[in-house]
Amino acid sequence: MKPSNKNVRCPTCDKPFVPDPQSAVMPFCSERCKLADLHRWMKEDIGIPHGSSEPEDQEDEAPSPPMSPREWRFD
Known part of the structure; x- marks a missing residue:
């Protein structure tokens, strides 16, 4: 296949460039x-949408675990 001129x-900087297959x-235009x-992607600023666009009921979900070991409870 012949390369296109x-x-x-670039999806990141929007700079035009000649693609090299x-x-x-x-x-992307550069490393x-x-x-x-x-x-x-790693910061989760962007991602692939999934599921429905309607917010789910928060009452049905279990509470998220504490983030800090100081908040952990051992009952």
Whole structure:
């Protein structure tokens, strides 16, 4: 397949660039943009939507466990 000379836009920085199908950073323009995108995923700033868009009843869910060991209770 012949590479395209058409510019595409980087999903991170929105900069136009000529894609290289052999590039390890595709669909990003650089390693920096690739890592910036990974960082956003790991911080959960972005993600894949799942489930219904309606909020669920919070009463049916069990309370979340305490985050700090100081809050733990051993009854």
